[in-house]
Amino acid sequence: MSGDGRLARPARAGGRRGWRPRLDSLAFRLVAGAAVWAAIALVAAALILTALYRDTVERGFDERLAVYLKTLVGNLANQTPGQLGDPGNLGEQRFELIYSGWYWQVRQEGGPVVLASRSLATDTLDLAKARDAKTVDGVESAVMTGPDGQELRVLSRTIIFDADHRYDVLIAGNASDLEQEIRSFRTSVMLTLAVFGAGLIAATGVLIRLGLRPLDRVRRSLAEMRSGREQRLEGPFPAELEPLARELNALIASNQEIIERARTHVGNLAHALKTPLSVITNEARSAGGPLAAKVIEQAEIMRMQINHHLDRARIAARSKVIGAVTEVQPVLERLVRAMGRIHGDRGIEVALTVAPGARFRGEQQDLEEITGNLVDNACKWAASRVAVTVERIGEGEDAVVVVRVDDDGPGLTEAEMAEATRRGRRLDESKPGSGLGLSIVTDLAGLYGGDFAMDRSPLGGLRAVVTLPAADA
Incomplete structure (x- = not known):
C-alpha cells in the first residue's frame, strides 16, 4: 500500500502486454x-x-x-x-x-x-x-x-x-x-x-x-462471456469450429448447472445442521446449570463454524461463475441508504463517491457482502463520518476496482489490524457482531484474486481497502 492508501495493482498472469511476435x-x-x-x-x-x-x-x-x-x-x-x-x-x-x-x-x-x-x-x-x-x-x-x-x-x-x-x-x-x-x-x-x-x-x-x-x-x-455481456458463444462459425463452439456452450451450461446444484446442496446442509443446533441450544437454555451453559457455548461456536465454512463453499462456487458482472454504484447506493437508516440515531454521515464505469467481475451478493461488512464496521466505530470511495484502475484483464472505506473513529494499531482479520476475533466485545466480518472480506477478496488491507485513514480513523477484478465497461 502506498502512502495515500492506494494498493498497487496486482500483476495478472493473463494480462495484456505490449505486442510482440x-x-x-x-x-x-x-x-x-x-x-x-x-x-x-x-x-x-x-x-x-x-x-x-x-x-x-x-x-x-x-x-x-x-x-x-x-x-x-x-x-x-x-x-x-x-x-x-x-x-x-x-x-x-x-x-x-x-x-x-x-x-x-x-x-x-x-x-x-x-x-x-x-x-x-x-x-x-x-x-x-x-x-x-x-x-x-x-x-x-x-x-x-x-x-x-x-x-x-x-x-x-x-x-x-x-x-x-x-x-x-x-x-x-x-x-x-x-x-x-x-x-x-x-x-x-x-x-x-x-x-x-x-x-x-x-x-x-x-x-x-x-x-x-x-x-x-x-x-x-x-x-x-467473461465480461458478462454474453451468456454463450454466438456464431456463425466455420464448419471446423462449429463443434468447438457447441461443446464450449455445453460446458458452460454444465458448469452453471453444477454451481446451482452445489448451491442447493449447501442450502440443504445449512438447514439440516442449523435445526438440530437450535434444538440443542433451546433444550440447554431450558435446562440451566453449568453443563447447559457449556453446551450453549459450544453450540454457538459450532453454528459460527458452520456458517463460516458454508459461506466459503457458497462464495467459492459463485466466484467461478463465467460471465457474472455487477454494477458497483447501484449496490453501494442501496448499502449507504441502509446504513444511514441503521446508524442514523448516532448521526453518522456516510458519503459515497463512485468512478463512472466501475463494474465488478463477480456476483452481486459477494460485492454486497464485502462492502456491507466494511461499511457496517466503519459505521460502528466512526465518530460522525464515513467516506466510501470506488475507483477503477487499469485496462483490460489487468483492470481492478478499488473500494476504500474511511472512518473518523479511533483506528487500530498495526497489531490490532493483524488481529482484526482473524476469524472470530473481536477487539471490542461491546460492539455487536460475530467477529467474522473482516475475515469474510479477506476470504472473498482472495477467492476473486483480489486483496484486502487496512491502514490509517486521512479522516483519523481506519482505512479499509479491498481490490477486486474489474469488468470491461
Missing part, C-alpha cells in the same frame, strides 16, 4: 513453414532453370562454332591440297582481332600449323592440352585455355584430301562471354524468384490471417 503461434508456424518451403522450392527452381539455360546456351554456342567449322572446311575443300590459302574471316570479324578469343587454325596432321586466323598472331592452339574432350560424328569438342588466358570452347575435325594431305581443322570461341551471359541470367532469375517468393510469403501470411480470423472471433466471444 509469438514464436509459438499458429500463424507464425504456418508462415514460417511456407517461407522455408518456398525458399527451398525457389532455390531449386533457380538452379534447375540456370542449368537448363546453361545447357541451351552451350548447345547454341557449339552449334555456332559448328557453322564456322563447316564454313572453314568448305572453303578449304575447294582449294588445292598442299597449296591452301586464307579462307577469310568466315563471317565473324573477331577472327581478325588479335587475341579476341575467337580463333581458327589448320594444322597438318602430325605436323606444323599451315593456316591460322589473324587473331592468333604468332601463337598456336595445341589440342593435346584440351580437357573434357568428346567426339560425336567425327567432330571433337573440348575446353582449353587460350593464348591470352581465355577459357575457350573448341570444335575440331580431320579432313583428308589424299593419303599425303590430312589436316586437323580447329575452331575456338571465347567461353568467357558464355559464362558472363549465364551469370547475368542466373542473377535475373534469382532476383525475379526472390521477389516472387516475397510476394508468395506475404500472400500466404494474409491468407493465413484470414483463415484464422474465426479463431479471433471465438476469442472475442469468450471475452464477451
Whole structure:
C-alpha cells in the first residue's frame, strides 16, 4: 500500500502486454513453414532453370562454332591440297582481332600449323592440352585455355584430301562471354524468384490471417462471456469450429448447472445442521446449570463454524461463475441508504463517491457482502463520518476496482489490524457482531484474486481497502 492508501495493482498472469511476435503461434508456424518451403522450392527452381539455360546456351554456342567449322572446311575443300590459302574471316570479324578469343587454325596432321586466323598472331592452339574432350560424328569438342588466358570452347575435325594431305581443322570461341551471359541470367532469375517468393510469403501470411480470423472471433466471444455481456458463444462459425463452439456452450451450461446444484446442496446442509443446533441450544437454555451453559457455548461456536465454512463453499462456487458482472454504484447506493437508516440515531454521515464505469467481475451478493461488512464496521466505530470511495484502475484483464472505506473513529494499531482479520476475533466485545466480518472480506477478496488491507485513514480513523477484478465497461 502506498502512502495515500492506494494498493498497487496486482500483476495478472493473463494480462495484456505490449505486442510482440509469438514464436509459438499458429500463424507464425504456418508462415514460417511456407517461407522455408518456398525458399527451398525457389532455390531449386533457380538452379534447375540456370542449368537448363546453361545447357541451351552451350548447345547454341557449339552449334555456332559448328557453322564456322563447316564454313572453314568448305572453303578449304575447294582449294588445292598442299597449296591452301586464307579462307577469310568466315563471317565473324573477331577472327581478325588479335587475341579476341575467337580463333581458327589448320594444322597438318602430325605436323606444323599451315593456316591460322589473324587473331592468333604468332601463337598456336595445341589440342593435346584440351580437357573434357568428346567426339560425336567425327567432330571433337573440348575446353582449353587460350593464348591470352581465355577459357575457350573448341570444335575440331580431320579432313583428308589424299593419303599425303590430312589436316586437323580447329575452331575456338571465347567461353568467357558464355559464362558472363549465364551469370547475368542466373542473377535475373534469382532476383525475379526472390521477389516472387516475397510476394508468395506475404500472400500466404494474409491468407493465413484470414483463415484464422474465426479463431479471433471465438476469442472475442469468450471475452464477451467473461465480461458478462454474453451468456454463450454466438456464431456463425466455420464448419471446423462449429463443434468447438457447441461443446464450449455445453460446458458452460454444465458448469452453471453444477454451481446451482452445489448451491442447493449447501442450502440443504445449512438447514439440516442449523435445526438440530437450535434444538440443542433451546433444550440447554431450558435446562440451566453449568453443563447447559457449556453446551450453549459450544453450540454457538459450532453454528459460527458452520456458517463460516458454508459461506466459503457458497462464495467459492459463485466466484467461478463465467460471465457474472455487477454494477458497483447501484449496490453501494442501496448499502449507504441502509446504513444511514441503521446508524442514523448516532448521526453518522456516510458519503459515497463512485468512478463512472466501475463494474465488478463477480456476483452481486459477494460485492454486497464485502462492502456491507466494511461499511457496517466503519459505521460502528466512526465518530460522525464515513467516506466510501470506488475507483477503477487499469485496462483490460489487468483492470481492478478499488473500494476504500474511511472512518473518523479511533483506528487500530498495526497489531490490532493483524488481529482484526482473524476469524472470530473481536477487539471490542461491546460492539455487536460475530467477529467474522473482516475475515469474510479477506476470504472473498482472495477467492476473486483480489486483496484486502487496512491502514490509517486521512479522516483519523481506519482505512479499509479491498481490490477486486474489474469488468470491461
